Amino acid sequence: MPIIEQLSHTDLERLALDRVVPALLTHGFYFVDGLLGEVAGGAVLDEVKQMHGSGALHDGRLAGSAPGVHRRSIRGDKTAWVSGSERGCEAIGFLLNLIDRLISVCAGRLGNKVIRERSQAMVACYPGNGAGYVKHVDNPNSDGRRLTCIYYLNKNWNVKEHGGVLRIFPEGKGYVADIKPLFDRLLVFWSDRRNPHEVQPSFSTRYAITVWYFDSEERAEAKRRFKTVTAPAHSRTAAPPD
Ligand SMILES: COc1ccc2cc(-c3cnc(C(=O)NCC(=O)O)c(O)c3)ccc2c1
Numbered sequence: 001m002p003i004i005e006q007l008s009h010t011d012l013e014r015l016a017l018d019r020v021v022p023a024l025l026t027h028g029f030y031f032v033d034g035l036l037g038e039v040a041g042g043a044v045l046d047e048v049k050q051m052h053g054s055g056a057l058h059d060g061r062l063a064g065s066a067p068g069v070h071r072r073s074i075r076g077d078k079t080a081w082v083s084g085s086e087r088g089c090e091a092i093g094f095l096l097n098l099i100d101r102l103i104s105v106c107a108g109r110l111g112n113k114v115i116r117e118r119s120q121a122m123v124a125c126y127p128g129n130g131a132g133y134v135k136h137v138d139n140p141n142s143d144g145r146r147l148t149c150i151y152y153l154n155k156n157w158n159v160k161e162h163g164g165v166l167r168i169f170p171e172g173k174g175y176v177a178d179i180k181p182l183f184d185r186l187l188v189f190w191s192d193r194r195n196p197h198e199v200q201p202s203f204s205t206r207y208a209i210t211v212w213y214f215d216s217e218e219r220a221e222a223k224r225r226f227k228t229v230t231a232p233a234h235s236r237t238a239a240p241p242d
């Protein structure tokens with residue numbers, strides 16, 4: 001299927017400079033709808049459905065959980081990690097390239113941090129059995145993750161029926177932000193303690209693709225710390241694969 005480029009580079013620059021950067025600097029998060037358009041977004045969705053149908057998604061892991069606490073009670077998604085260059089991930093690769101270009105335009109204007117690298121993409125499915133993800137911070141302990149980017153893939157999502165809202169509790173703000181996991185929506189937010197968030201129980205299959213962008217210095221320092229401190233396995237701070 002031909003992938004029609006929806007956003008010219010100028011559009012991407014305008015989106016980054018006029019929308020994403022100002023929102024990150026004031027509210028700490030931003031979402032945009034219609035990122036890829038129906039055709040390219042639909043191609044990404046087809047690839048994710050194919051992965052799910054072929055059994056490529058497995059129970060998501062936890063950074064470090066207290067013994068005896070049942071993982072599913074904390075995090076109920078199934079995930080797979082892709083680079084986007086795998087066979088059957090061409091549309092996902094196109095999406096990741098577009099998000100890379102968007103974030104690289106933003107990076108120079110987000111303060112003195114150097115955002116130059118990112119994690120692999122985490123393809124996630126909340127199966128719709130009421131599972132969600134309890135309130136958490138993606139990067140509570142300076143593991144290098146600076147920005148979380150989540151691309152949602154859910155058509156005809158009805159929150160009253162399906163739940164699955166991502167609720168962000170912006171630190172120090174008097175409000176919460178309820179983000180519906182709608183098809184072709186991209187959400188960007190600071191990964192650290194500024195943005196505790198939860199995935200509310202989902203009652204329909206809920207697909208998303210997440211990438212984390214690293215602050216190179218914080219990431220390098222975290223790797224040094226990780227190597228030198230022989231922390232017991234269960235207590236280690238987890239971070240997605242590079
Ligand atoms: C041990 O290695 C790892 C590697 C990656 C990990 C990723 C998550 C994670 C974090 N946040 C969310 C989330 O907030 N989703 C919001 C939404 O879908 O709207 C999510 O689905 C998954 C948790 C633990 C991990 C451990």
Ligand SMILES: [Mn+2]
Nearest residue numbers: 136137138197
């Ligand atoms: Mn999270």
